[in-house]
Amino acid sequence: MQYKDFKRDFWMLKDKLASGENFAFSRYSDGEMMIMQNQHLVLDDKSTRLDGKKVGMKYDDIDHKEYDPTKHGDFHQRLMDAYQYEDKNYFVGLSCPCCVGSKNNQWMKEQRGESSQEQLTWANLFVNSNYSLFLDNIVPLLEDREVVFVCNKKSNLEKLPFKVAKDFRIGKNAMINDIGLVEEMSEWIGNNKIKEHVFLFSASTLSNILIYELYRKFPENTYMDVGTTLHPYMDMPIQRNYLRGYWLKSGNTEIKKHCVW
Numbered sequence: 001m002q003y004k005d006f007k008r009d010f011w012m013l014k015d016k017l018a019s020g021e022n023f024a025f026s027r028y029s030d031g032e033m034m035i036m037q038n039q040h041l042v043l044d045d046k047s048t049r050l051d052g053k054k055v056g057m058k059y060d061d062i063d064h065k066e067y068d069p070t071k072h073g074d075f076h077q078r079l080m081d082a083y084q085y086e087d088k089n090y091f092v093g094l095s096c097p098c099c100v101g102s103k104n105n106q107w108m109k110e111q112r113g114e115s116s117q118e119q120l121t122w123a124n125l126f127v128n129s130n131y132s133l134f135l136d137n138i139v140p141l142l143e144d145r146e147v148v149f150v151c152n153k154k155s156n157l158e159k160l161p162f163k164v165a166k167d168f169r170i171g172k173n174a175m176i177n178d179i180g181l182v183e184e185m186s187e188w189i190g191n192n193k194i195k196e197h198v199f200l201f202s203a204s205t206l207s208n209i210l211i212y213e214l215y216r217k218f219p220e221n222t223y224m225d226v227g228t229t230l231h232p233y234m235d236m237p238i239q240r241n242y243l244r245g246y247w248l249k250s251g252n253t254e255i256k257k258h259c260v261w
Contacts, residue, residue: 004261009121010130013091014137017222020196023089024215024223026082026208027123030100033108034067035205036083038076041067060237062152065173065204072176079205082212083111086119090215093123093225096259126229127242128257134229142198150181150210151202156235165197175205182213195220202226 016023034041034050042049044064048056069076083092092112097105112120126134142162149157153169168185170178188194199214199221201207211223228240232247245255 004121006122006125006130006259006261007133010125010133013121013125013224014133014141016089017138017141017198017224021089022196022219022222023091024087024211025091025093025121025125025225026211026223027093027125027225027227028083028095028108028208029123029227030095030104031065032079032083032123032205032208033095033100033104035076035079036111037107038069039067040069041065060239061172062154062236063204063239065175067175067205075175075179075209078209080111082208084113085212085216087215087219088119089219090212091119091121093121093125095123096261098257098260099124122259122261124257124259126226127240128254128259131229131242131246131255139230142200146197148194148197148199149202150185150200150207151234152236154236155202159233159235160230161233170203170206174203175209178203178206179209181206182210185210185214186217189214189218189221194218197221199223200226200230202228202230 013023013025031041031043040051043059045058045061047054047058067075094108095105109120124130126138139161146165147162148166149164150168150170153171157164157167168181170181201210201224203210207225211225215223228243231243232238238244238247241252241254244250245252
C-alpha cells in the first residue's frame with residue numbers, strides 16, 4: 001500500500017473542482033463499514049447499537065437509520081457494488097485506522113483489491129484538521145457553479161454561502177425509505193440534459209448509492225459527499241465533534257486531527 005497524505009489528497013480534489021474536471025467522491029465511514037460487514041446497525045435517540053449491543057452515542061432524528069441483514073440484503077449488495085466500482089475519477093473515502101482500528105481499515109482496503117488503490121482516500125477528507133481548508137477552499141468554488149443538493153427535508157438552504165439550483169430531500173432511514181431517489185434523479189438529469197453541475201450529498205448512506213449510480217450514468221457532472229460539513233449554515237444540529245470544535249470552540253481535539261493512512 002503506497003503512502004498517502006491527508007492534506008495532499010484534499011488539494012487533489014480541490015484542484016479538480018477548480019479546474020472543472022468532473023469526479024466523484026464518496027465517503028464510507030464507520031456506519032457504512034458496519035453495513036458492508038453485514039452487521040445489524042441501529043442509530044436512534046437511545047444509542048448506536050450493533051447486533052443488539054450498544055456501541056456508541058445517540059443521534060438526533062435526522063440521523064436515525066437501521067440496516068437489518070435479514071430485511072435489507074439487496075441494499076448490502078448495492079453498497080458493495082458502489083464501494084468496489086472503479087474509474088480513474090471515482091474516489092472512495094474509507095475509514096482510517098485511527099478511527100476504526102487497523103483491522104477494520106485493512107478489511108476495507110481489501111474489499112477494493114489491488115487494482116484501484118490510486119482512487120482510495122479518506123472518508124474524513126473534508127473534516128477534522130481539513131475542515132477549515134474545506135470551508136476556505138472548496139465552499140468558495142461553489143459560488144460560480146450550478147449546484148444540486150441532496151439533503152434532509154428539515155434543512156434550510158437560504159443561509160448557504162452559494163446558490164442551490166435544485167434540491168432533493170430525504171427523511172429518516174433514507175438508504176431504505178428514499179432509495180427511489182436513484183430513479184428520480186436519473187430521470188431529472190437525463191430529461192434535462194444536466195451537465196457540468198456539482199451535486200452535493202448530505203444523505204447518510206444513501207449518498208454512496210446515489211453517487212455511484214449517477215456518476216456511472218452521467219459522468220459529465222461532479223458528485224461530492226459533504227456529509228455534515230454544511231450543517232451550521234442549514235439550521236441543522238451541530239453534533240459531530242469536529243463541528244463542535246470549530247463552530248462552538250468546545251475544545252474538542254478532532255478539529256486538529258490529522259488522519260493517518
